[in-house]
Amino acid sequence: MLFIELFIQGLIQGSTYAIIAVGLTLIYGLLRVLHVAHAGLFTLGAYLGVVLTNQTGSLSLGILLAALISGIVGMAIYRLVYEPMLSKPPYVALIASIGLYIGMEEIFRLVFGPFGMSFSSAPLQDIVVFFGIHLRTCQIITVVTNVVLLGILAWIAQRTRIGTGWRATVDDPQMSACFGINPIKVRYMVFFTGSALAAVAGVMVALLTNIVEPTMGAVPSYKSLAIIVLGGLGNVFGTLIASLVLGILEAFGTIYIGDLLDRDAIAFAFLIIVLMIKPTGIFTSR
Amino acid sequence: MGLYEISLATGVGIYIILAVSLNMITGYCGQISLGHAAFYGIGAYTVALLSKIGWPIYLTLGAGFLAAGIIGTIVGLTSLRVREDFLAIVTMGVAFLFVGIVRQQEFLGGEMGISGIPSHGMSKLAYLGLVLFFAVLSILFSWYVKRSWMGFAFDAVADDEDTAKVLGLDVKAYKLTAFAMGTAMAGLAGGLYAYYTRFIIPDTFGFIESITILSMVAVGGIGSIFGVVFATILLVLMPEFFRFINDYKLLLYGVLLFSVMRFAPEGLSGFFKLLVRRKDG
Amino acid sequence: MIKKLMLLFVVFCVSLYFGTVWAGDTIKIGFNAPLTGFAASDGKSSTFGAKLAVKQINEKGGVNGKMLELVVYDDQAKASQSIPISNKMIGQDKVVVGISGSYSGPTRSAAGIFQESNIPYISAYAIHPDITKAGDYVFRTSFLGEVQGRAGAKLIGDILGKKKVVMITLKNDFGKSLAAGFKEKAKDFGITIINEYEYSIKDRQFGAIVAKVKSDRPDAIYASGYYFTAGPLVSQLRASGITVPVIGQEGYDSQKFIEIAGKAAEGVIITTSLDRDSDVPETADFIKNFEALAGYKADMVAASAHTAVKVAALAIQKAKSTDPGKIRAAIAAISLKTATGTIEFNNLGEVLKDIQNQVVKNGEWHHHSVISDPTLLAPPEK
Numbered sequence: 001m002l003f004i005e006l007f008i009q010g011l012i013q014g015s016t017y018a019i020i021a022v023g024l025t026l027i028y029g030l031l032r033v034l035h036v037a038h039a040g041l042f043t044l045g046a047y048l049g050v051v052l053t054n055q056t057g058s059l060s061l062g063i064l065l066a067a068l069i070s071g072i073v074g075m076a077i078y079r080l081v082y083e084p085m086l087s088k089p090p091y092v093a094l095i096a097s098i099g100l101y102i103g104m105e106e107i108f109r110l111v112f113g114p115f116g117m118s119f120s121s122a123p124l125q126d127i128v129v130f131f132g133i134h135l136r137t138c139q140i141i142t143v144v145t146n147v148v149l150l151g152i153l154a155w156i157a158q159r160t161r162i163g164t165g166w167r168a169t170v171d172d173p174q175m176s177a178c179f180g181i182n183p184i185k186v187r188y189m190v191f192f193t194g195s196a197l198a199a200v201a202g203v204m205v206a207l208l209t210n211i212v213e214p215t216m217g218a219v220p221s222y223k224s225l226a227i228i229v230l231g232g233l234g235n236v237f238g239t240l241i242a243s244l245v246l247g248i249l250e251a252f253g254t255i256y257i258g259d260l261l262d263r264d265a266i267a268f269a270f271l272i273i274v275l276m277i278k279p280t281g282i283f284t285s286r
Numbered sequence: 287m288g289l290y291e292i293s294l295a296t297g298v299g300i301y302i303i304l305a306v307s308l309n310m311i312t313g314y315c316g317q318i319s320l321g322h323a324a325f326y327g328i329g330a331y332t333v334a335l336l337s338k339i340g341w342p343i344y345l346t347l348g349a350g351f352l353a354a355g356i357i358g359t360i361v362g363l364t365s366l367r368v369r370e371d372f373l374a375i376v377t378m379g380v381a382f383l384f385v386g387i388v389r390q391q392e393f394l395g396g397e398m399g400i401s402g403i404p405s406h407g408m409s410k411l412a413y414l415g416l417v418l419f420f421a422v423l424s425i426l427f428s429w430y431v432k433r434s435w436m437g438f439a440f441d442a443v444a445d446d447e448d449t450a451k452v453l454g455l456d457v458k459a460y461k462l463t464a465f466a467m468g469t470a471m472a473g474l475a476g477g478l479y480a481y482y483t484r485f486i487i488p489d490t491f492g493f494i495e496s497i498t499i500l501s502m503v504a505v506g507g508i509g510s511i512f513g514v515v516f517a518t519i520l521l522v523l524m525p526e527f528f529r530f531i532n533d534y535k536l537l538l539y540g541v542l543l544f545s546v547m548r549f550a551p552e553g554l555s556g557f558f559k560l561l562v563r564r565k566d567g
Numbered sequence: 568m569i570k571k572l573m574l575l576f577v578v579f580c581v582s583l584y585f586g587t588v589w590a591g592d593t594i595k596i597g598f599n600a601p602l603t604g605f606a607a608s609d610g611k612s613s614t615f616g617a618k619l620a621v622k623q624i625n626e627k628g629g630v631n632g633k634m635l636e637l638v639v640y641d642d643q644a645k646a647s648q649s650i651p652i653s654n655k656m657i658g659q660d661k662v663v664v665g666i667s668g669s670y671s672g673p674t675r676s677a678a679g680i681f682q683e684s685n686i687p688y689i690s691a692y693a694i695h696p697d698i699t700k701a702g703d704y705v706f707r708t709s710f711l712g713e714v715q716g717r718a719g720a721k722l723i724g725d726i727l728g729k730k731k732v733v734m735i736t737l738k739n740d741f742g743k744s745l746a747a748g749f750k751e752k753a754k755d756f757g758i759t760i761i762n763e764y765e766y767s768i769k770d771r772q773f774g775a776i777v778a779k780v781k782s783d784r785p786d787a788i789y790a791s792g793y794y795f796t797a798g799p800l801v802s803q804l805r806a807s808g809i810t811v812p813v814i815g816q817e818g819y820d821s822q823k824f825i826e827i828a829g830k831a832a833e834g835v836i837i838t839t840s841l842d843r844d845s846d847v848p849e850t851a852d853f854i855k856n857f858e859a860l861a862g863y864k865a866d867m868v869a870a871s872a873h874t875a876v877k878v879a880a881l882a883i884q885k886a887k888s889t890d891p892g893k894i895r896a897a898i899a900a901i902s903l904k905t906a907t908g909t910i911e912f913n914n915l916g917e918v919l920k921d922i923q924n925q926v927v928k929n930g931e932w933h934h935h936s937v938i939s940d941p942t943l944l945a946p947p948e949k
Contacts, residue, residue, distance in 0.1 A: 002782045010776030079515025084548065089320050092551045095504045096375065098497055099543025106537035106603070118827050127806060134808040139774075159481030163900075200912035209771040209799040211827050215605050219769050222378065222493065223679050228377050258765050262738070274604035275376060276364070286407065289684070290654040297651060309899075389738065397739045401675060401697040444848050485675045487740075490646065526651065535641075536603045 004250045005133055012139050014247020015146035016208070019201035021224040021231070021239045022150060024195025028232020029170045030190050032090065033082055036097040038198055039221030040104035041077075045070045045199020046212040047108060050117050052279025059123045063203050067196040075188050083187075101217070104252050116213045118267035145204065149197065150240050157236065158237035166190065168235055219264060226271040246270065291412050296482055298522045299417035300475050304422045305502040305518040306511065309473030310431065311464050312500070313509035317373055321380035322499050323363075325354040325469040329476025329492025330387065334400040334486055347477045354473020355466050356566055362465030381493040389488040399487030406481040419476050424471050428511050433469070505546045506553050513555025520554075577840055588722045593636035594889060595628075596621070597656035599649055599677060599874075600668035602641035605768075608795070609868045612821075613668030613691060614639055615861040616869030620876035621855070630883050634891075635878070638662060642673040649673030649693050653680040662878040663889045664689065668872045671695035671740045687895045689879060692817075692871040695740050696947070701917040706916035708875045709840060709907070711946055712741060715816055716748020718922040718938045719789055719837045723814055724756025726924075726936055727836075728766050729787035733780050735773075735800065739914040742791040745816055749789055751942070761785055766792075777807045779902045787811050794866075798827025805831035812836065820867035825930055840907035841870045842923040844934035853906035867907075874905040875902040917946035920923045 020042055027035045045066045053062030081100060085093045124138035157163035166174035169186045177183055201220075205210050226245060231239035246267055253266045261269060308408045329350035336346040363381055390396050395401075406413050480486055498521075506517030521539075528535045550557050598617050601610035621637045629635055638660050651668070656662045657680070658721040665681050667674040674693035680701035681688035688857040690698050690705070694712040697907060699705050710718075723729050728896075732753070736746045746763065752759055760785050764776045780788065780789040791814055797819045804813060805828075817839040825832045845851055853873055882897035885890065902911045908920035919941060926935035938944065 001779060005782075006777035007779055012774060081548065085551070088402050088551050089301075089508075090374075091312070091504060091508065094318070095501060096544050097549035098501070099540045099545075099547065102540030102542075103537055103544060106534075106540060108535070109603070109607060114611055115823055116608070116827070122829065125806065127808075129808075132807065136806050145532045156929060170926055190533070205771075210802060210829070211771060211795055211799055214797065216771070222382065225375050226379060227370055231537060251778075254766070254775045255764065255779050260387075262382075262386030262389060263767055263770065268382045269386075271375060272364070272379050272383070275372065288654075288658040290651065290658040293651045293654040297647065397743050398695065399672075399740075402700075479647075483650060483676050484679055485646060485672075487672050488648070489672070506790075525648070526655075533602065533641075565767075 006255065006256065007095075007248060008133065008135070009219065010251035012142055012208075012246030012247070012251060013242060014244035016201055016205055017223060017227060017247060018150060018240050018243035019197050020148050020152065021227040021243050022236055023230040023235055025168075025222050025231060025236065026190050026194050028228060031082060031086065033093045034090070034225065035082075035194075036094065036096065036221060037081070037100040037104065037226075037238045038194065039217030041070045041074055041195040041198040041218040042144070042202040042205075042210070043104070043108060043221060044073060044202070045216065046202030046206045046216065047117065048199065049180040049203030050119055050171065050212050051207050053123065054120045054223050063150050063200060064240075066203055067199045068201030070202075071192040074198075078187055078191040086157060087118075101221070105214045105217070109224060113213065113215065114251070116211045118212070119206070120209045122210050138204070140156035142204045142208065146240075149200070149273065150236065151212045154194070154236055162189070182230045196212045205232075213268060222264070223267045230271055230274055292414050292524060294523065296410075296414045296417050298519055299414065300462060300478050300482065300498070301502065301518050301522050302416075302421040302470055302515055303475040305506070305514050306421075306428050306500050307468045308499050309468075309506075309511065310428055310504055310513045311468035312472070313514070317464070318500075319377040319468075319494050320374050320493065320500065321377035321384070321548065322472055323491045323495035324380050324384035324495070325358050325472040326476040326479070326495065326499075327384055328354045328357055328390070329473030330480040330486050330491065331400070331476075332473070333477035333480040334403050335394075337404050337480070338400070338402070343348075343481065347474060350477035350480075351470050351474045354476065355470030358469025359462060359466045361469070362462045376404060378496075381496045385488045385492045390490075395487075397488070398461075399485060401485040403486070405481050405483040405484065406555070407479075413481070414445065420474060420478065424474075425511060425515060427471075429498065431512065440475075448506040465526075488490070492496060501543050504523045504553060505543065507555030509552065510553065510555030513553050513558070517554050520556045569760060583659065593634045594631070594883060595636050595638050595660055595662045597653075597660060597665040598637050598639045598912065599642045599652050599656075599666055599673060600639065600872075601644035601670065601673075604643040604645070606644040606670055608823075609670070609793075610641070610644070610668065612639055612866050612869040613872035615666055615866075616857065617666065617691075618873035619845075619857055619860050619875045620873045620880070622860070623820055624877075624880050631718075631795075631887060632881050633882060633891075639882065640668050642677075644670045644671045646675060646676040649677040650680065653677040657681070657684045662686065662743075663883060663891060663894060665702045665718075666857075666872070666875045666879060667679070667691055667693055668805060668868070669911050671698065673897065674698055675701075681705065687879070689875045689876040689898070692868050694744055696744065699772040699949075701774055701839065703899075703916065704891075706912055708878060708905075708918055709818075709871050710920075710922070710944075711746025711748075712944055713748035713751065713858060714944050715838050715922065716750075717752040717943050719745065719749050719814055720752040720758060720817065721785050721938055721943060722836065722924055722936070723812075723902045724758040724840060726938075727787065727812060727902040728750055729785075729812065730757050730759060730945055731761055731763050731786040732758050733778060733783050733785040733788050735780065735788060735790040735792075736763055736765045737791045737793070737796060738765045738767050738852065740856070744749070745791045747924035764820075766796070766800075769792070771802050773800050777803050777809070780804070780900075781807055783946055785811060785819065788813045790815055794821045794824035794827065798832075801835055802828040802831040808861075812925075814838075817841075817867040820925070822866070822932075822934070832930075834927060836922065836924055836926045838922050838938070839867055839925055840920070840923055841865065841867055841925070842934050842937075843925065845923075845931045849904050850906045870906045874907045874910065877905050878903055878910055886941075913946060914948055915946065919944060919946060 048066035050061045126137045165181040227242045231242035332350040332353040333346040502518045506514030640652040667690045671693040678701040678816040682704045688705045690707040692709045715818040737741045818840045819837045886893035922938040924935040925932045
């Protein structure tokens with residue numbers, strides 16, 4: 001019984017990681033950039049979601065607007081930060097992204113205060129009981145959202161023109177340009193999608209914990225970086241699996257090897273062990 | 287020189303050693319390490335534990351230097367198996383693992399850290415002298431390596447690994463050497479830090495600290511010793527100068543990092559080169 | 568042109584540097600707190616608490632005929648920052664007393680420096696035992712973690728009569744020292760600790776621990792944390808169907824905890840030093856005036872900082888001088904009623920005062936009970 005509960009908790013946690021990591025892996029697949037500031041969009045989404053829901057009373061509106069605004073901010077980040085740096089060595093974009101993330105954290109603190117923000121009346125907290133396990137609606141919604149969003153993403157990638165265009169651009173930007181696919185458009189789209197997803201993840205976490213803080217993006221962002229390596233850089237399906245596996249590992253690890261290792265370190269221990277065995281990751285990159 | 291100035295300068299000296307040592311790994315061999323603070327920590331903990339059981343300072347510092355270098359070599363061996371993109375994340379993992387493991391071990395002080403580290407036995411001024419001595423030593427050593435045949439090899443590896451291999455350079459060996467030297471120096475800095483604060487906790491040596499050191503190297507200009515030293519002094523002293531705008535200093539720091547990368551990715555060294563060129567032209 | 572700009576910049580920096588050195592005719596008290604970084608919320612509160620105390624003292628005419636000036640520095644909760652800050656406070660600002668409104672890491676390092684320079688240093692709420700061991704110039708106005716942990720054992724085992732306890736411990740010096748104190752006295756009150764789980768200060772989702780705790784079926788849960796971890800934790804515990812009492816400590820002591828946990832906060836009991844229902848004038852007065860100054864309800868760190876400043880000010884008054892040695896002696900001999908209890912120090916610089924237990928009722932903190940057992944709460948002597 002306990003094991004099933006732990007497993008379910010792992011899935012919930014893993015789902016939040018997956019929604020964040022997918023955006024990161026899409027961006028990496030496209031630009032070979034470690035977009036650390038992605039975590040800032042996660043936090044932005046959480047703040048916007050809470051503020052808008054508190055103001056309008058509607059969670060759906062809150063999530064929608066949060067995703068939209070974060071998506072636009074994400075595109076702006078691409079244009080202002082990464083586009084000018086594409087020709088430079090990778091550490092340039094990495095450090096710029098880190099600087100940007102620090103700046104975003106600070107702006108959140110200055111604007112919203114350091115105390116953490118909560119929903120005035122948190123939605124989706126009703127409890128559903130099945131087979132003796134108590135789950136809050138928001139927990140179920142998180143997993144469902146994860147599956148649905150990523151499912152849609154996978155479908156777009158495989159079955160639509162846009163998706164094919166994206167995959168082609170990742171594989172070979174020059175060739176795909178020859179075929180009339182606009183790489184710039186693809187980039188904007190990817191940044192929009194990834195950032196919107198991060199925002200949604202942010203709102204999910206806000207529902208789960210009811211506290212939104214300026215620094216909340218840090219830990220998920222570190223773990224996402226480990227996840228995208230494990231999942232294969234650019235590989236959406238791999239990232240999903242890696243996220244869920246990590247969530248489950250953390251759930252069991254916290255209880256059973258908590259004496260040995262910090263929860264946050266589990267992600268990286270897992271990563272390093274895997275890379276020792278198979279240096280290209282569990283799944284290969286796309 | 288007042289106590290305040292001495293303590294500031296000591297802090298700067300320790301960071302110079304850290305930045306210069308990371309510069310050797312990242313700048314010379316092109317390997318992005320996001321876990322440098324872990325080796326800083328290994329040095330600090332080694333020195334803290336040994337000094338508490340009575341070892342004298344010159345032995346403890348040596349031990350810290352070696353311990354960090356040895357573990358650095360082991361970590362370096364992993365870096366051989368993975369390339370660029372993975373390396374950054376793997377080293378990030380090292381940063382988290384170090385903190386994650388140390389905080390769980392009671393004999394390392396766990397969360398409480400290690401306090402009551404014995405004094406170095408010198409006056410504050412004399413200790414500053416020691417720290418600066420090591421800082422200068424590390425700068426000279428870096429400079430020597432850069433100018434030597436090893437430096438040329440490092441350059442080649444940083445520029446283009448595959449070509450370097452084709453040319454017969456034992457890429458793996460050079461990468462490993464860079465790692466070993468850089469991490470050993472970081473360990474030395476850690477030891478000096480332990481005597482400076484006399485109280486260490488695991489969180490000090492985490493990922494954020496690694497990023498802080500990396501940003502000193504990046505702002506200075508990866509590979510440039512002079513630039514890195516200058517950037518370190520600037521970034522360490524900046525919080526001091528900007529105390530009056532307390533609330534905004536982290537924001538300023540983030541903006542600075544971002545701006546330098548965006549507008550002058552060669553870092554300060556590139557900026558100075560530009561100035562020099564302007565004067566001539 | 569660039570040369571001119573650089574010169575201007577240097578002049579600007581130098582003048583700023585010297586500008587901060589210029590002193591008016593005030594008595595300076597140094598205060599280090601985390602104003603930025605992850606602990607910024609506690610830094611903000613403790614600074615407000617300290618500022619309120621200074622304001623109140625100055626309104627009554629100051630100390631020894633001069634106004635008090637609070638010199639505040641941001642240490643980001645880091646030891647590496649607190650060292651130059653302490654040196655600056657002592658060397659340049661010439662503070663007569665230092666107060667820490669910060670966490671244990673920076674406080675511990677700063678204490679060493681103040682001790683070496685023979686300037687009194689008071690830790691408002693940092694709980695690491697080694698802080699006061701730095702020497703006779705260092706004092707602490709709040710409880711040691713261990714002491715509070717022991718009180719928790721009495722609260723659960725004796726006052727509430729619960730015997731099977733699960734511990735959820737925050738993995739830092741605060742949580743660990745509380746756990747140590749609790750475990751030390753658990754048997755004395757008939758408590759069996761079924762299990763202990765640890766979590767990190769960055770955790771906000773406790774699904775796994777909650778699931779495991781539920782399967783342990785305890786009579787009570789002793790959980791350490793700060794409002795930003797305890798809030799989510801308690802909320803998630805209740806949501807999973809756990810109904811047994813949850814007992815916390817002063818880390819929860821803030822209205823934010825109740826805001827975050829909502830209805831789940833009802834009935835949570837904590838060991839702390841601020842009694843909201845107190846009719847002791849110092850306490851009631853502080854609570855009212857704090858909310859007027861800061862715009863939000865008082866919390867423990869604010870109250871602790873307020874207490875520390877009051878102690879410092881009275882000591883300077885009694886010493887009738889700014890000589891640090893005399894001030895130190897005055898602090899050591901002091902007996903002052905403050906918002907957080909009567910402050911008297913033992914040889915180590917630790918206090919012995921009552922533990923106020925508070926419970927959440929109708930969305931607010933209220934009086935629950937008091938623990939005044941001098942043997943139980945006795946701090947270490949050396």
